[in-house]
Amino acid sequence: MHRWTVHLETASGAPVDSATMVVDGGMPQHGHGLPTKPRVTRELGNGDHLVEGMKFNMGGWWVVKFRVNATAGSDSLVFNLKL
Numbered sequence: 447m448h449r450w451t452v453h454l455e456t457a458s459g460a461p462v463d464s465a466t467m468v469v470d471g472g473m474p475q476h477g478h479g480l481p482t483k484p485r486v487t488r489e490l491g492n493g494d495h496l497v498e499g500m501k502f503n504m505g506g507w508w509v510v511k512f513r514v515n516a517t518a519g520s521d522s523l524v525f526n527l528k529l
């Protein structure tokens with residue numbers, strides 16, 4: 447089980463502390479999602495957010511998605527992990 451620190455900032459580089467973040471993901475080639483429900487458990491300050499519950503229970507191609515809502519705006523990101 448991993449803990450990730452996710453850093454959020456505006457396009458101009460200002461740290462974003464107060465935000466809701468939804469974590470999603472899965473393995474496109476296997477048709478399944480994450481085996482856990484990761485979530486933000488703590489705001490660490492200076493734009494850093496602690497995400498607990500990240501788990502990758504097999505090797506292969508994973509896609510991880512974050513959806514962010516804050517007063518500064520909404521954004522999302524998707525990236526690949528090859529494990």
Ligand SMILES: [Cu+2]
Pocket residue numbers: 473476478504506
């Ligand atoms: Cu799989």
